[in-house]
Amino acid sequence: MFGIPTRGLIVIGVLVGAGVMYAANGGKPMGSADASTICRMTVTADVLNVRSGPADTQPIVSTMQRDAVTRAERKVENGYRMLDTGRWVNEEFVAPTSDSECKAT
Incomplete structure (x- = not known):
């Protein structure tokens, strides 16, 4: 897809998912609690x-x-x-x- 290797797409997907979770948690890493x-x-x-x-x-x-x-x-x-x-x-x-x-x- 778009000339990007499958492994690259997986890495991009993981990074996007982590970014979404970070943003949904108010900018704090998941599992962090103040x-x-x-x-x-x-x-x-x-x-x-x-x-x-x-x-x-x-x-x-x-x-x-x-x-x-x-x-x-x-x-x-x-x-x-x-x-x-x-x-x-x-x-x-x-x-x-x-x-x-x-x-x-």
Whole structure:
């Protein structure tokens, strides 16, 4: 095609794909994360129950101590913030760390 060897077309395709992914990620390499894209929460209660779902009626799967810091999702449902699949905490008893962005969705 256009007199370019197949190997050359593959290299061009890979470079174009990488450029598109770089641009789609806001000019940062894929997989890079700065503090503003990570949500981390600090526990403000003496002991915080981690529940299997977003409600007081859901079973407790673990607990966290005051000042513990954990990664969290931006998902908030029924007043509960999702930490990870099957791990929810009452939003009232956690606060975003000063170096993270945790706007609820």
